[in-house]
Amino acid sequence: MFWADKIAADAQGYQVVNDSKTPSGRVHVGSLRGVVIHDVIYRALKHAGKPVKFLYGVDDYDALDTVPKYLDQEKFAPYLGFPLCNVPSPEDTASDYAKYFIGEFFEVFEYLGIKPETYFLRDLYRTGKLNSYIDTFLKNAHLVREAYKEVSKADRPNNWYPFQVVCENCGKIATTVTTDYNGSEVFYTCKPDATDYVKGCGHSGWVSPFDGNGKLPWKVEWVAKWDVLGVTIEMAGKDHSQKGGSRDVANAISRKVLQKQPPFHSPYEFILVNGTKMSSSKGVGSSAKEIAALLPPELLRFLMLRTQPRSVINFAPNYETVTRLFRDYDTLINKYPNAAELTEELMPLFYAQLGDEVKTFQPFDFSTLISLLQVPRLNIQEEVKQRSQKPLNEYDQQIVNQRIAAAQLWLQDYADEEEKLVLYLEQVPDKANELNEEQVAYLQRLVENLQNISNWEAEELQTLIFSTTKELQIQQANAFKALYLSFLNKERGPKAGGLLSYLEKSFVISRLQDVVTLNTGKEKTEAS
Secondary structure (H helix, E strand, C coil), rough: HHHHHHHHHCCCCEEEEEEECCCCCEEHHHHHHHHHHHHHHHHHHHHCCCCCCEEEEEECCCCCCCCCCCEEEEEEEEHCCCCCCHHHCCCCCCCCCHHHHHHHHHHHHCCCCCCCCCEEEEHHHHCCCCHHHHHHHCHHHHEEEEEEHHHCCCCCCCCCCCEECCCCCCCCHHHHHEEEECCCEEEECCHHHHCCCCCCCCCCCCCCCCCCCCCCCCCCCHHHHHHHHHHEEECEHHHCCCCCCCHHHHHHHHHHCCCCCCEECCCCCCEEEEECCCCCCCCCEEEEEEEEHHHHHHHHHHHHCCCCCCEEECCCCHHHHHHHHHHHHHHHHHHHHCCCCCCCHHHHHHHHHHCCCCCCCCCCCCHHHHHCCCCCCCCHHHHHHHCCCCCCCHHHHHHHHHHHHHHHHHHHHCCCHHHHCCCCCCCCHHHHHHCCCHHHHHHHHHHHHHHHHCCCHHHHHHHHHHHHHHHHCCCCHHHHHHHHHHHHCCCCCHCCCCCHHCCHHHHHHHHHHHHHHHHHHHHHHHHC
């Protein structure tokens, strides 16, 4: 049974699935993993006939703790420590910073067919929905302190209260410390040394903690959200789920202060890019918006789902990773029509769809498209039609067009110079003049063998290229190097059989003969 279906099978009664995000900058593709996981749990519950609601929260009362490097530092540095919803938007397209960045992320939700009910923390605070929880936690500050101490060994002084005021003087929330509560007002100080990234202004005074005048610390806030929204299922990333970590602290606060069981939870792993965890404020890696522009929606969902939630996804939009993703997806698309039922192997394909139906198509290899797009004067649509096993129907054509666009974008934005094909059609490349005797003999024999081949297809050509190396007992690496130098002026390239199949037979033979002649003439000159 697929992991999400197991969760659905065990669930009893009405379910509320919740996830949330602090929009501190451009949201990275790593943050999509939690979104897709929660969406799939929601779908699994619906398939199981269980009543369910899916919520997604925007933690926009959190402080701006760093200015992302892609923003104007001078403009945004004065807002460090402010609630994100009180920071101006980078562009006129949104009312504030939080709505700007979460708006970008919500566009990706729509693209992926994810439709939660969304809510903003500012609204829960400002409309008073969290007032009773603020009062409860302030009155039971000693129990909150105990929970921190017992679970995470974090010592809070006896006059520490779980609340951060928005400073009436400077507008910062990150720098305020609350040290008293009289039942209607809190006493706070905006401390110059409260954080290491921004100074507080030193102001202090009594103020009502209600109706948006401040916020609960996020581990406490988490508990309040669960209760006010009726959350029954909320997963969390590995960083929050470690023993003694934030989720354990929140669970303890829920039991100790509210006497309530926390929602169902299971941890999920990170998405690493080149082995580095992504950060939305540092601008490391690729944003969700950029990867959504590159990958068709089903492929992006599949990226999140083909790996178990507890396993790390190592993603980098390089040639090997991207082409393998398409290949793995196509393998399941080919298996699906012959499957009697949805096996565990096929479930990632099922949940990768935007709807509840797997619409099959005739896959066309993505790596071949990348190569074909780089062949000069080639009509890509005609070439795809000729290479397809059967005539393309309307949906096949739609998928091909989608993949052509993805391949073009990958070549433009992600391909290394080494991965780009620059075919020398007009003249023999310079480096093809530097072949050794063994390589020249190989090309000579390959020309003879190519003249006798009747089927000019990638696989047949690849087989012939290999069999010629065996015939002459030449090292394969040496032989392939000679081939790539003859057409690309570099020692490595795409699958050689595929490369030759994109070109006219007469051109390939003529080019190899020219290279042989050039190197033979060079040898004669050197000998004399």
